[in-house]
Amino acid sequence: MSITWNKSRPAGIITPTFSYELADNPALSVVGLRVEYPPDGSTPPHRHGTASVIAYVISGSILSAMNDGEAKVYKAGESWYEAPGCHHRISDNDSKTEGAVIHATFIIKTEILVADGPEVLVQIDEEYLEGAMEQMGRKL
Template sequence: MLKQTILGAAFAGLALVTTASAHDTGDKVTPNFEQAIPNIPGKTLTALVVDYAPGAASAPHVHSKTGFVYAYVIEGSIESKVNDGAAHVYKAGESWSEPPGATHSISRNASQTKPARLLAVFVADTGDKDLTRYLK
């Protein structure tokens, strides 16, 4: 029963993140996992899979001020630019991290012909469901 309650709450919260990406230009965000971290009270680990069609991109966005982000390229190649850092293309098997409150001005499939897939893992305050806020 507790497991069902936790999973229901997790997917309800992740639906907000998934819905927010509906205005993007070609990415698809799918909830993968969410779990309170038992040995770090007040923190939750949330994992999302981001699929990019060839040439697709996420809208520029800012991540939660409570959330540390780890990104891992599962398939293809992703171009990313975080804060004032240089844009970089990461290939399958490569990863990077983003500090809390990071501005992600570029996040896109580096290929015009092949799909790309990214696993984004957030460690944020429990109850912080605004993990990504899109810039206008």
């Protein structure tokens, strides 16, 4: 399956849900983000830096592909794991008519989160950054 990103598609809406240093290991923090995708919503290719990520589909279905792996559709109640350094080639709402919601939980070194801020959690690939800014700007 060929995977392409198109900036004319609507962007997901990201809402922070929590951020905590782990009490038994303050060198690590856990951060939650809720991503609401409108129908046909899309996120450009990106990485999550040094964070480990667990994504859980709350509603709808998400087409996801990482590194050189095949794209897979995850439905409500399903989840996937992304190791640090993974390249998330695509994250799309798989429906043209229904919305989709995921919750992503990040585990990251506290010093990196403090030094770089929450922007470190979602790093859009450089060649897509300008288009992503245009995509996100349309909903403001």
